[in-house]
Amino acid sequence: MLTMSILLKLLFQLVSLLALISSTIVSANPYNRGRLGLSGGIFLQGDQTKSTKSSPHTNPETPKKDFEIFFYNQTLDHFNYKPESYTTFPQRYVINTKYWGGAKENAPIFVYLGAEAPLIKNETANMTGALLTDSAPRFKALLIYIEHRFYGKSVPFGSFENAMKNATLRGYFNSAQAIADYATVITYVKEKLSAPLSPVIVIGGSYGGMLATWLRLRYPHVALGALASSAPVVNFHGLLSYNGYRTIVSKDYKEVSKRCYRTIKKSWSKIDTVALRPNGLSILSQRFKTCSRINGSEELKNYLLEMYEVAAQYNAPPKYPVTVICGAIDAALKKTDILGRIFAGVVAIKNNQTCYDTRPDATYSETNKGYNWQTCSEMVQPFGAERDTMFQIDPTDNVVNFTKDCIDTYGVPPRLHWATTYFGGKDIGFVLQRFASNIIFSNGLRDPYSVGGVLKDISDTIVAISTINGSHCLDIMGARQTDPDWLVQQRQRELDVIEGWIRKYYVDLLSYKK
Template sequence: MNYSPKFPVQWVQFMVMILSIASTGIAAGRTDIPRLSPTRGIIMEDPDLLSSAAVSDDLQTLYYPQTLDHFNYQPQSYATFQQRYVMNFKYWGGANNNAPILAYLGAEAPLDSSLAAIGFLNDNAVNFNALLVYIEHRYYGKSIPFGSREEAFKNASTLGYFNSAQAIADYAEIIMHIKNKLRAFYSPVIVVGGSYGGMLASWLRLKYPHVALGALASSAPILYFDKITPRGAYFSVVTKDFREASESCYQTIRNSWSVIDKIASQPDGLSTLSMIFKTCKPLNKSSELKNALENMYASAAQYDMPPRYPVNVVCRGIDGANENQDILSKIFAGVVAYRGNHSCYINPPTNESETTVGWRWQTCSEMVIPIGIGNRTMFQPELFDLNSFIQQCKSLYGVPPRPHWVTSYYGGHDIKLILQRFGSNIIFSNGLRDPYSRGGVLENISESILAVKTVNGSHCLDILAQNASDPEWLVKQRQTEVKIIRGWIAQYYADLKAILLKQ
């Protein structure tokens, strides 16, 4: 089963644009934004998960004729597309009992991966007597406007409807449709999302409080915009994770970059590096290797989940190498430990997934998360270059990103001052080993906008399926979240009863 449709046309277009950027001399600092995803870590650990995971017979797949543009009244705005959502009625107490609805908000991927990996809803459905709903994000999976993926991704005119505000309105419309269809008018809805989907969950609660009673926003870096969070915070946490795992591992990584640069500057140096790291094709520049290593260390930290703990895996590989080996051989041993045995490791041939293509547009339009690398990390300093980023996006799509739009539309600056008397019923959960946690809400904002954090947690770990081997701190984190949600629902029922008695 293939959950990553390929994009040969877009890939060719992208490469042509990148070559154009290179020829114009654009790009000085860092312009890459590390991927957000609630399920990427578990899929990297178990690549066969999607093909091997049994899809429950209790799941019903449906499609809703979704409005293309919720915010305009031009004729073209009334066009519709089929948006996929999935429901599970197995444990629902029914509309007559006003039984709750748990709604998972899809992120930047087809819904299939979430059905296989996100377990929070199913694990708690029986205790809440809840109806489960999973909604796919527009422009991903089977929820494609304009009749085909090729047409939808054709240019900025068709991609212009691909943004978070439209997505949240989609979710609100589908949830209201479900409640109306089932006559579940008084069933409270709790929306759940992770990573980018966690941002959407919190924003939906703030924008549509009549639709969702509360939100669980797991690993949602809503403050990593517009200089609210220091740009170097992400890689500072990556460094911290590795240093806590092993001081010698940290020092080896820290010292390796200058060695790579020194070898690369020599005649046939790139060939030497290609041989040391068993690259899948010869390196054209040292940055290919360095970017691959940076991304490996970042992914290991972001998804540093039990029982494997990838940061420890990398460091065991590096520290376990023969002490007489040179520094790059030790680094390569860490790569092999993390990736497993393969014929080659760096720059493998790949076809871009729809998530890669979609996320590129999202970061080039509104999700401008300015992540750079500061001076006090195990990496070479590389500031986020907003001007170069804007130019790259304009070269790709013909339109510039809006780096300040997220904070204009959803807020973020002075969040405690603003939300403590406005918002309610949001859980911001974070694991502090996740580099994106530095852009999350880590302190309580009010009595009902709460931060639930764990020192040892990683990205979206709390909303993945529970496992018998889960550490006690993770079990307690989930129990805390369930207790909070149960309190929201109990208060809602009490308020509902009081209102109905007055009628």
């Protein structure tokens, strides 16, 4: 009887798992709603070699000296108790113990929260130079980097493509599950290192900064504090105008060159006019040296739109991409027509290539595919353009059309207000000052996503650290000799604030032990 009971239980679990894997399949067509992520999207680059160390939960690989890769058997669903919820998948994380003062000293732990990209790109890793490694000696900190579920090698049932096609499995791909993953890995590592009292600071950029904020709010017993760089925590449907992002993009170009701004603004209608001519698409393809004949003017315009937006978002020293583009456009003023000037900007920022691939799927990466799903499910962020920008009027904050696109692509409508219902966002200053603490919201005001960031101090312990000339996530990138003083000072202030949190924690801990 006992044997039959066990067999029935195993059979039920197997059926549940098969149902999970074989759920409805839908296509994954792109739906572009803006860009998030760090410049380059990756902290890790360099050669990777095998490690000789072992662990009960992993097959470790060493990406570079001082860093070790591990895999944690992560729970698929943290919020249900159905048999299939207990399914596990390998979640990748990286540890650097070089500077750690150790568990006996309760030395701090800095945790980088991976976002919408693989933690390690092209199986290579090089974690030197990032803010975490730069600051680790000062704090004697242990460094942990955790990959977001469904990206890189942290994909349930192995294949990202298969996971994204599986409607049921895709349902576990969300921010609440992700921060529960992080809390679980952090708790596990602290337990294995016998470091229960080591304070944890979580750090993230862009979407990762949003996750850092939310982890601190949802799991204050896990994280002492959070550094949220370029985190658009209020950039959600119903909280902001859809015009904000592209207003700042336009402002960035106008500040560099009003002539460049006007040229770009006029170019859209010129492209449309040429496209309507006989052989107009062929003419545009020749003028812009596209790798294949464009299918319509929208293909070329979207290619240019993304180029302008990315340049503004990551308009960082020493190169300043917006200046590069505008310098080339203005320099070609007397040499060619408006289309030629725009193409000069393309060549300047993308280098002189044999051809330029303008196809929408040419750069459609894992990040695009994954975050498009997240945008269609819960991260509903408004994007569009009005007359006061350098772009064509584009009221894409059309909920009906957006919802239809998401249903056509994924079979489900977006939950427009779920993120702000679950995590908050409305009246964020008033709400957080009443209960929250120990969060740094850092922003560069040239970053278009700063429109959705926290730009004013909320309390003594929830502070906004902004720079007029800063760009997206620049402060948590590695220090360079060419860094301007304002960037050095921004990072220094952030670390001083974190040091204050940790110092107070040790005082409180000593008092608690008495």
